[in-house]
Amino acid sequence: MKKHQWFKIATIFSAAIFLIFLVIQSLSIDLEHHQQYQTALAHQNERKAIINQELLKSRYELFFSYDPLVNHLSKLQATQATLTTIPNFIRGEDRASFQKVLAKSSQAIEQTEILIEDFKSQNSAFKNSLRYLPSLVSEIANKTYAQSKQTNLSASLDELVQNILLYNLTSSEDLTSSVKATIKKLQAIREQNISEEESFLINLANRHAEIILSYKPRIDKLTQQILGLLNTQQSEELNKAYYDYYQKAVNKANIYRHFAYAWSLILLGWISYLATSRTLQLLQKSQRAESALQKMNEDLEAKVKERTAQLSDLWAQECLSEKKQRREKEKLQQRVRELGTEIASVSQGDLTIRARVTEDEIGTIAEFYNFTLENLRQIIVQVQIVVQKVVNNIKSNEIAIQKLSEDTDAQREGITLARETIQAMANSIHTIAAKAVRVESLVTPMMPTGEPGAVLINHNVEEILSMPSLNGKTDEKMQLLQSCSQKIAQLTEIIHQVTFHTNGVSVHSANEESRISDDAQNLSLIFDKSLRHTSKQANEEIEKLIAEIQAGINEVLITMNESTNKAKTQTQMIKATRQNLAQVAAMSTQINQLVNSIALSASEQSQASSRVNEILERVTTMSTKTSISATDVATSFKKLLTVTQQLQDRVSQFKVN
Amino acid sequence: MTIGLWRSSQLLEKPRVNEEPKPIAITLSSGAIEPIPLTRKLDNRKVELGKKLFNEPKLSKDNTISCASCHGLDTGGTDQLQFSRGVNNALGVVNTPTVFNSEFNFRMHWNGVVTTLEEQVDKPVYSERVMASSWPEVVSKLQKSPEYTSLFAKIYDDRINSDNIKDSIATYERSLYTPNSRFDKFLRGEPNALTSEEQEGYSRFKAYGCVSCHQGINIGGNLFQTFGLFGNYFEDRGEITKADLGRFNVTGNEEDRYKFRVSSLRNIEKTPPYFHDGTAETLEEAVELMGKYQLGRQLSEEDIQLIVKFLKTLTGEYQGRPL
Numbered sequence: 001m002k003k004h005q006w007f008k009i010a011t012i013f014s015a016a017i018f019l020i021f022l023v024i025q026s027l028s029i030d031l032e033h034h035q036q037y038q039t040a041l042a043h044q045n046e047r048k049a050i051i052n053q054e055l056l057k058s059r060y061e062l063f064f065s066y067d068p069l070v071n072h073l074s075k076l077q078a079t080q081a082t083l084t085t086i087p088n089f090i091r092g093e094d095r096a097s098f099q100k101v102l103a104k105s106s107q108a109i110e111q112t113e114i115l116i117e118d119f120k121s122q123n124s125a126f127k128n129s130l131r132y133l134p135s136l137v138s139e140i141a142n143k144t145y146a147q148s149k150q151t152n153l154s155a156s157l158d159e160l161v162q163n164i165l166l167y168n169l170t171s172s173e174d175l176t177s178s179v180k181a182t183i184k185k186l187q188a189i190r191e192q193n194i195s196e197e198e199s200f201l202i203n204l205a206n207r208h209a210e211i212i213l214s215y216k217p218r219i220d221k222l223t224q225q226i227l228g229l230l231n232t233q234q235s236e237e238l239n240k241a242y243y244d245y246y247q248k249a250v251n252k253a254n255i256y257r258h259f260a261y262a263w264s265l266i267l268l269g270w271i272s273y274l275a276t277s278r279t280l281q282l283l284q285k286s287q288r289a290e291s292a293l294q295k296m297n298e299d300l301e302a303k304v305k306e307r308t309a310q311l312s313d314l315w316a317q318e319c320l321s322e323k324k325q326r327r328e329k330e331k332l333q334q335r336v337r338e339l340g341t342e343i344a345s346v347s348q349g350d351l352t353i354r355a356r357v358t359e360d361e362i363g364t365i366a367e368f369y370n371f372t373l374e375n376l377r378q379i380i381v382q383v384q385i386v387v388q389k390v391v392n393n394i395k396s397n398e399i400a401i402q403k404l405s406e407d408t409d410a411q412r413e414g415i416t417l418a419r420e421t422i423q424a425m426a427n428s429i430h431t432i433a434a435k436a437v438r439v440e441s442l443v444t445p446m447m448p449t450g451e452p453g454a455v456l457i458n459h460n461v462e463e464i465l466s467m468p469s470l471n472g473k474t475d476e477k478m479q480l481l482q483s484c485s486q487k488i489a490q491l492t493e494i495i496h497q498v499t500f501h502t503n504g505v506s507v508h509s510a511n512e513e514s515r516i517s518d519d520a521q522n523l524s525l526i527f528d529k530s531l532r533h534t535s536k537q538a539n540e541e542i543e544k545l546i547a548e549i550q551a552g553i554n555e556v557l558i559t560m561n562e563s564t565n566k567a568k569t570q571t572q573m574i575k576a577t578r579q580n581l582a583q584v585a586a587m588s589t590q591i592n593q594l595v596n597s598i599a600l601s602a603s604e605q606s607q608a609s610s611r612v613n614e615i616l617e618r619v620t621t622m623s624t625k626t627s628i629s630a631t632d633v634a635t636s637f638k639k640l641l642t643v644t645q646q647l648q649d650r651v652s653q654f655k656v657n
Numbered sequence: 658m659t660i661g662l663w664r665s666s667q668l669l670e671k672p673r674v675n676e677e678p679k680p681i682a683i684t685l686s687s688g689a690i691e692p693i694p695l696t697r698k699l700d701n702r703k704v705e706l707g708k709k710l711f712n713e714p715k716l717s718k719d720n721t722i723s724c725a726s727c728h729g730l731d732t733g734g735t736d737q738l739q740f741s742r743g744v745n746n747a748l749g750v751v752n753t754p755t756v757f758n759s760e761f762n763f764r765m766h767w768n769g770v771v772t773t774l775e776e777q778v779d780k781p782v783y784s785e786r787v788m789a790s791s792w793p794e795v796v797s798k799l800q801k802s803p804e805y806t807s808l809f810a811k812i813y814d815d816r817i818n819s820d821n822i823k824d825s826i827a828t829y830e831r832s833l834y835t836p837n838s839r840f841d842k843f844l845r846g847e848p849n850a851l852t853s854e855e856q857e858g859y860s861r862f863k864a865y866g867c868v869s870c871h872q873g874i875n876i877g878g879n880l881f882q883t884f885g886l887f888g889n890y891f892e893d894r895g896e897i898t899k900a901d902l903g904r905f906n907v908t909g910n911e912e913d914r915y916k917f918r919v920s921s922l923r924n925i926e927k928t929p930p931y932f933h934d935g936t937a938e939t940l941e942e943a944v945e946l947m948g949k950y951q952l953g954r955q956l957s958e959e960d961i962q963l964i965v966k967f968l969k970t971l972t973g974e975y976q977g978r979p980l
Contacts, residue, residue: 063689063863066880067873070763074772120880121916128866128886132952135864204953207887 015270019263026257029250033087040082041239044105047076048230055116058123059223060169062131066120073116080109089249090242101241105234112229119222126215129208130168136208137161140201144194153194153202156185160205164212171220176213183209335362343369350655351377380654387648394641401637405630412623419616426609433602544622689863689872692841693758693923693973699832702812707829709808710822715798717788719744724781724826728756733927733980734833739935743787750786750900752935755928757975758921760831762878767900767933768907769881769918774827775820792819835924835973835980843970851970858967861960865952875921876971882919884932887953890946891915894936901934926969927980940965 054069083102090098137157144153160182167175183206190202339362342355351373355366710716711724727741727749728734734755741749751767759765765777781787782795799805799817806817813821840859842850851859862868871877881904884890891897899906904913917933925931930938937943944964948956956964972980 063868065689065691065873066763067691070873070879074763117881118912121882124869124880124882124919125886128869128951130866131864131869132866136954200954207953211886 015263015267019260019267022256022260022263026253026260028256029089029246029253030087034089034246037083037087037242040079041235041242044076044079044083045232045235045239047072047079048232048235051076051112051116052227052230055119055223055226058120059219062127069116069120073113076109077113080106087246087249089253090245091249094245094248098241098245101238105238108229108234112226115222115226115229119219119226122215122222123219126212126219129211129215130164133164133205133208133212134161136201136205140198140205143201144198153186153189153198156182156189157205160186160209164209168212168216179209179213332360332362335360338362339366339369342366343373346373349653351380352655377654377656380651381656384648384651384654384656387644387651390644391641391648394637394644398634398637398641401630401634405627405634408623408627408630412620412627415616415620415623419613419620422609422612422616426606426613429602429605429609433599433606437599688844689868690840690844690876691874692844693761693834693836693838693874695836697831697834699828700812703825703828704832706808706812707825707827707832709805710826711829713799715802716782716790716795717744718790718794720798722788724756727753727781727787730756730833730975733757733924734759735928737929739930741787743781743784744789747786747789750898751933752930754920755924756830757833757835757973757980758875758878758923760834761873761875762918762921763880764918767917768904770907774830775823778823778826792822795819795822833975835975838923838973839970840967841973852966854963855966855970858963858965859970862964862967865948865956865960865964867947867951867964870919870951871922876923877919878921880919881913881916882951883914883916885915885950888950890950894934898934903933922968923971924973924980926972940968944968 050072051069054072058064058066058069083105086095086098086102137160141154141157160179163175163179163182166172167179186202186206190199190206194202335358339355343353345353354370354373357363357367357370711728714720714723714726716723722744727736729736734757735753739752741753743749754767759777760774763769763772765771765774766780771777771780782790782792796817796819799809799822809817809821812825815821839850839855843856862871870880870882873879884903891901902914904916904918905911907913920931926940929940930936931940931943932946937946941961944961945956948954948960974980
């Protein structure tokens with residue numbers, strides 16, 4: 001904001017504050033408090049008047065109660081306590097001055113209370129004597145009259161009572177001397193010859209009279225003091241002081257009020273001036289604005305007309321354009337419908353259909369669509385070819401795999417047969433060993449003659465001679481095992497070839513299928529992985545098995561050859577023994593040693609045949625596993641064939657020729 | 658705003674209420690003695706709480722002395738002992754005045770040291786010879802009691818404090834008024850309420866000047882008077898104590914020496930022994946001493962008996978039952 005605006009705001013704010021100040025000052029008189037205060041002042045005056053009345057009653061009445069005096073004094077003190085709360089509109093020096101007047105009033109009340117307490121005490125004692133004296137005088141009079149009939153005493157007592165009562169009721173000082181004279185007179189009578197009781201009673205009467213004489217002035221003085229303290233003058237002084245200060249406060253408030261009037265008028269005038277000048281300014285501004293507005297209106301009108309014309313032209317053009325667009329749109333929609341009709345057969349799998357190519361946008365789409373269809377058709381053709389190849393290959397491999405499985409079974413059976421034969425051979429060797437022992441036992445008793453030993457030797461020789469034929473059978477079995485092993489190796493080689501070929505076909509098929517659909521692609525990939533994995537695993541196991549079979553067979557051959565050689569040597573030695581039968585006895589010791597050697601050899605052969613048997617068992621187990629693997633391979637090929645045939649069925653749905 | 662100012666000026670110039678207050682009704686007593694009113698309006702909740710506190714030993718330091726310890730209601734509102742005993746068996750220095758009709762006394766205690774019943778409660782609580790306690794101590798004890806906490810909360814917004822305790826006890830004490838004595842009935846217009854002897858006793862009571870001091874609603878209790886207008890009671894009795902100085906102990910004025918608040922004669926039959934020193938054990942003895950030291954003579958036996966018979970008609974009722 002600008003400086004002059006700040007100045008204006010500050011001026012308005014100051015004027016308002018000043019007006020508020022004047023209004024507050026003009027309303028400073030708390031009327032309610034004023035009324036309460038005025039009422040308390042009036043009550044105080046009333047209380048004072050009542051206390052005065054009660055005081056006088058107590059002073060001059062015989063039967064009285066101090067209760068009203070006490071109660072009104074208590075209320076007067078309570079009223080005075082109320083007056084100590086001075087209204088707020090009495091301020092500053094006025095308040096201090098009024099507080100002094102109020103303190104004076106409070107002090108007077110406190111003093112009044114003290115005086116009243118003193119008054120009550122003395123008045124009670126005074127009234128006690130005043131009340132009792134007539135009774136006492138009467139008693140004395142009765143007694144003395146009855147006893148001494150002293151008229152003097154009786155007259156003096158009557159005079160005393162009369163003067164005392166008058167003294168009580170009047171303020172004449174002359175009565176004091178009369179009472180005192182009467183007391184002296186009674187004292188003189190008392191000193192006369194009277195009874196002790198009469199003397200005591202007269203003395204008591206004098207003492208009561210003296211009390212009355214002494215207390216009355218004090219009580220009267222106290223009464224006057226109290227009445228003076230509670231006089232209307234003091235009350236009026238307090239009332240006047242309060243009224244003066246109240247009027248002063250009212251005048252002050254009135255002055256403020258007048259100022260507030262004046263200031264509010266000034267403000268009203270100022271506001272009126274501001275409003276008028278502002279109105280004039282606004283009027284002038286509005287006139288200027290009106291003319292400017294009129295001019296603007298005219299310009300605007302012209303512009304509106306011009307713009308309306310332009311808009312009319314634009315509208316006409318827009319309408320034409322819209323019609324043209326609508327026609328083109330309809331034409332386009334017609335072409336789209338035609339295109340849809342043309343290529344509807346594609347949804348049936350006919351890839352030989354081609355859309356009509358026109359010059360418009362739809363023609364471009366049709367051209368692109370035709371291109372796409374052609375590409376698709378070519379892909380489908382390639383896929384069909386590849387699938388056909390895969391099917392053919394699988395079928396051909398199926399036979400080989402079947403053959404492999406059958407060969408494996410035959411191999412397993414052959415190995416089982418070999419194991420049984422070797423077992424028979426081992427049993428035969430055991431028999432030889434047993435027989436050798438028997439020979440030894442037979443040879444030993446024949447040592448002196450040698451004839452029975454020769455018979456036995458001959459028998460042995462015959463049996464031994466039969467061994468080469470057994471060894472020959474063993475050789476044949478071993479030869480068979482070796483040939484089976486070779487067959488297995490060949491089959492493995494075939495599986496290698498099939499696997500390699502299948503892999504190639506699968507890769508090719510997968511590539512082709514990826515162009516057709518995602519489902520076929522996923523299926524091909526799963527099948528391919530399974531086939532390759534199964535073939536590879538079977539191949540590895542067969543290779544391992546064959547290697548182990550070959551190693552076992554070689555060992556069997558070596559052992560068998562060694563046995564055969566040893567048997568041949570024994571045969572030759574037995575032949576020589578038979579030829580030199582005469583020399584048997586002499587060489588019985590040597591024969592015995594040879595027999596032992598035969599038994600040892602037979603035992604070694606038996607152990608070797610056991611080892612061969614164990615090896616063959618392992619070969620049989622491996623062969624069984626090979627057979628199972630070959631069966632699995634065959635099953636996998638069947639699944640591959642099923643999937644491939646499904647793929648072929650799907651691809652065949654497309655018409656490509 | 659201008660209109661508002663004009664309106665305020667009108668208010669200033671024309672006060673809303675009359676400046677002259679209504680005149681206060683002046684009640685002129687019909688006689689020296691007035692009967693006790695039959696009923697009084699009091700806050701019953703405060704009366705109940707005050708009664709509980711009046712009988713509460715927790716007001717004393719060692720929780721042994723309550724107001725009721727010295728002001729038994731079944732013994733005329735006193736303990737009927739010459740001097741009461743406070744905490745630690747401490748002996749009092751003045752005779753315990755009756756708590757009945759104490760509200761009608763213009764000052765409390767023999768020397769009139771306090772004006773109101775509320776102020777009076779302070780004295781025994783702090784007195785070493787009575788309760789030897791203090792308000793903080795009392796308030797602390799009472800605050801620990803859920804019952805008191807609840808009772809005070811129902812009556813006072815600011816709960817348990819010394820002012821509220823004093824207010825409730827004073828309210829209860831205001832309820833201890835004894836109207837309907839036979840003499841009150843006589844004053845109310847039942848001449849047969851008193852026998853002829855009792856009426857004669859009342860006549861002598863007035864004739865001998867007793868009524869000069871014993872007047873008002875409480876038949877005493879509204880002024881101080883010197884004990885011994887005729888003769889020196891204290892020299893005759895001997896062993897003058899500080900308590901014998903009476904009002905002098907409060908004001909220090911020589912004129913107040915041996916001055917005491919005049920006792921109320923209501924229920925006087927039930928509150929022996931008598932006087933501030935409790936020396937008069939019987940009413941007859943008290944009347945005799947009063948005649949001697951306040952009237953200056955030895956009253957006859959007949960006078961004494963008649964006055965005593967009158968005094969016995971001043972026994973009132975508490976809650977409808979004679980004391």
